[in-house]
Amino acid sequence: MSANRGTLGGKMATLAFYNIDSATSGTGDYHRWYVLDSGTAGSGWLSSGTVTVNISFSYSDNGWIVYPYPNPTLDCSYIPSNKSPLIFKRAERLLQSMLTKQQRRMYERFGFFDLPSPVQKHVAYRIPKSGLIVMFEHGVPVKRLCIYEKEGLPPADWLIAAKLLVESEEPELLKIANHHKLDVHIPADPRVDRVPLLLGAA
């Protein structure tokens, strides 16, 4: 766990994070905090129980920059990471070796890739580098699934874990994940919801 100075609603507070490199939760001086994201950049929220602030964050120079969404000029926080950049690069290489050409192209262009449900023909999942898994039905996004791996893997390794969950343990994924309406977590990158599904064998 790491503690850092940060803000919520304009008030300075100490942020305490459990593993900022993955979906996390922690407690602050006055607030309960949640940071939800598993990507190298993305969005989530910080909550004090009564106040919820949407945030975005990006990885830069061995640390995370956390800022309120959609106004990145206010209340920026910097959270150092203890992970080597090499780990992130290796994880990216491993992930890319496991994707189809089409998924790889999609991931490089948009930061996400799509997977069909192995069981339900009308269902597919979008696994984004930033943010929550999006569930599609009949080609339309219907909900976001929030699930995280407790150890705190490098982002691309988490995407591999999410891919494997969809492919071989979909019922468990749906059971463990919290299901959120699309308007609860607006992604920093609107393409996550807008780009049509690309499901092919290529």
Added chain:
Amino acid sequence: MNALVILTPTEGDRRVPWDPGDPSQIAEAHGKFNELVKQGYRAYRVGRKGQAGERITEFDPEAGEILFVGKQGYAGG
């Protein structure tokens, strides 16, 4: 290349290769497999270039690469 690939938070992916033609290396990989599963890892037979992964609970010497992830499990957020 046959290998156990362990995804860890601090080291990234750690690879333990084995030679499928060497019975002693197969036995060693089998032992390591059991040890990792006992520690809580989920094991998957993984394919390259988009082939779907498959969860396995028994060591498969023909699997090629076996990936281990999720030692502490998953939780909803």
